[in-house]
Amino acid sequence: MDSFRTEEEQVEAIRRWWDENGRSTLVTIVLVLVAVFGWQGWQRYSDERTATASDVYQRMLEAASAAGQGTQATTELERLAGVLRSDFGGTVYARFAALHLASAAVAEDDLETAETELRWVLGKASTGSEIAAVAQLRLARVLAAAGETGQALGLLEEGGNGDYRAAYLLARGDVLAAAERNEEALEAYREAEAVVQAYPAQLNVETLQAKLQSLASPAPASSKGES
Numbered sequence: 001m002d003s004f005r006t007e008e009e010q011v012e013a014i015r016r017w018w019d020e021n022g023r024s025t026l027v028t029i030v031l032v033l034v035a036v037f038g039w040q041g042w043q044r045y046s047d048e049r050t051a052t053a054s055d056v057y058q059r060m061l062e063a064a065s066a067a068g069q070g071t072q073a074t075t076e077l078e079r080l081a082g083v084l085r086s087d088f089g090g091t092v093y094a095r096f097a098a099l100h101l102a103s104a105a106v107a108e109d110d111l112e113t114a115e116t117e118l119r120w121v122l123g124k125a126s127t128g129s130e131i132a133a134v135a136q137l138r139l140a141r142v143l144a145a146a147g148e149t150g151q152a153l154g155l156l157e158e159g160g161n162g163d164y165r166a167a168y169l170l171a172r173g174d175v176l177a178a179a180e181r182n183e184e185a186l187e188a189y190r191e192a193e194a195v196v197q198a199y200p201a202q203l204n205v206e207t208l209q210a211k212l213q214s215l216a217s218p219a220p221a222s223s224k225g226e227s
Contacts, residue, residue, distance in 0.1 A: 053088040072196035111146045133164045144175040166195040186215045
């Protein structure tokens with residue numbers, strides 16, 4: 001009888017606990033399950049979108065390699081790049097596509113389109129990321145080619161740390177040399193030389209040396225007219 005009473009007390013205790021806590025516990029369990037399955041569903045969706053974007057990007061690269069063979073390939077390149085930007089704008093593949101379009105625009109001397117594409121990349125890429133560093137470096141060169149020397153130098157001053165330090169310094173030297181600010185250009189090239197000695201993979205050392213020699217060499221003396 002005592003055993004029965006004890007069991008009754010246990011059941012009653014469980015019932016009281018359920019009345020007091022059961023609903024909130026059940027709600028918590030349901031919310032946790034919804035969160036878990038929701039996260040798993042989002043992960044599957046994200047993975048599928050990334051895989052699709054990767055496939056579109058590969059087809060775009062094939063079109064890019066054939067772009068010089070005719071207008072049809074060029075049109076397909078632009079179409080696929082547009083798909084990546086409009087449908088998969090949050091993926092890294094869309095940013096790579098915009099970089100390709102910018103390069104193609106520069107090759108056609110369409111600096112305005114190149115600037116638009118590169119600014120789009122910068123608007124999407126994380127600050128300090130490698131792709132942002134590349135886009136900013138290329139944008140500086142595009143702006144310099146368009147005659148916007150001040151803006152170009154400003155961009156090169158903002159970035160260029162880490163792996164891209166030497167490349168930014170080389171670009172700064174190029175922009176200054178084009179503006180006939182040769183002493184400043186030489187200083188930038190020399191700083192790039194110092195950086196690239198520690199990190200030789202950052203840029204083409206022979207190209208840098210040629211630029212240094214070009215500016216460091218004294219100007220030839222003007223020949224005197226014969227009497």
